[in-house]
Amino acid sequence: DAGVIQSPRHEVTEMGQEVTLRCKPISGHDYLFWYRQTMMRGLELLIYFNNNVPIDDSGMPEDRFSAKMPNASFSTLKIQPSEPRDSAVYFCASSTPLSGGSTDTQYFGPGTRLTVL
Amino acid sequence: QQQVKQSPQSLIVQKGGISIINCAYENTAFDYFPWYQQFPGKGPALLIAIRPDVSEKKEGRFTISFNKSAKQFSLHIMDSQPGDSATYFCAASPYRDKIIFGKGTRLHILP
Numbered sequence: 001d002a003g004v005i006q007s008p009r010h011e012v013t014e015m016g017q018e019v020t021l022r023c024k025p026i027s028g029h030d031y032l033f034w035y036r037q038t039m040m041r042g043l044e045l046l047i048y049f050n051n052n053v054p055i056d057d058s059g060m061p062e063d064r065f066s067a068k069m070p071n072a073s074f075s076t077l078k079i080q081p082s083e084p085r086d087s088a089v090y091f092c093a094s095s096t097p098l099s100g101g102s103t104d105t106q107y108f109g110p111g112t113r114l115t116v117l
Numbered sequence: 118q119q120q121v122k123q124s125p126q127s128l129i130v131q132k133g134g135i136s137i138i139n140c141a142y143e144n145t146a147f148d149y150f151p152w153y154q155q156f157p158g159k160g161p162a163l164l165i166a167i168r169p170d171v172s173e174k175k176e177g178r179f180t181i182s183f184n185k186s187a188k189q190f191s192l193h194i195m196d197s198q199p200g201d202s203a204t205y206f207c208a209a210s211p212y213r214d215k216i217i218f219g220k221g222t223r224l225h226i227l228p
Contacts, residue, residue: 041220042206042221043161043206045217045218056215093160105151105166108162111159
């Protein structure tokens with residue numbers, strides 16, 4: 001298996017532009033998570049989906065952020081308009097709970113490093 | 118109550134020494150406590166995990182110690198090696214719910 005795939009790996013954009021980050025989870029995983037990592041705030045959960053349905057979006061910082069999961073193999077995180085404070089590494093992760101267990105192992109993608117000038 | 122508090126923020130250990138990272142939580146509904154390891158330029162990856170029905174779990178040089186009454190758990194890395202230099206995250210999760218991550222500890226092992 002190729003693991004979680006994210007694109008692009010690096011994105012540099014100017015303030016006010018729309019940014020779309022993409023994620024392909026591991027096949028068969030029914031949970032998908034979007035995280036943001038910065039030095040100041042560490043690893044923050046933005047939103048997560050179960051079976052393509054958003055379950056908890058309480059971590060989405062503001063209305064400029066939106067996420068979709070149109071099918072089991074694809075998700076997007078969109079920032080519109082982007083601001084310099086959105087500069088961070090954005091990770092996508094997927095998992096599938098063991099029977100009777102907790103959320104279990106999350107498999108992270110390599111991340112997208114976003115720089116907003 | 119949803120927080121997981123991790124310390125120290127950074128840690129420097131001599132090669133061959135013991136690295137210790139501590140975490141504390143408040144939510145008694147947490148029932149799964151994983152540790153993730155992250156190398157520069159990579160995503161975090163599961164290192165080792167424990168459930169509250171045991172007080173210790175060991176995998177090679179890595180050991181989790183768990184104190185349910187104190188709501189604390191820690192990661193011990195024995196015989197620390199330069200290749201262990203990475204950022205370590207403790208985390209906690211209630212049943213079938215999101216994982217709450219600590220802020221991370223940047224570990225540097227001196228050669």
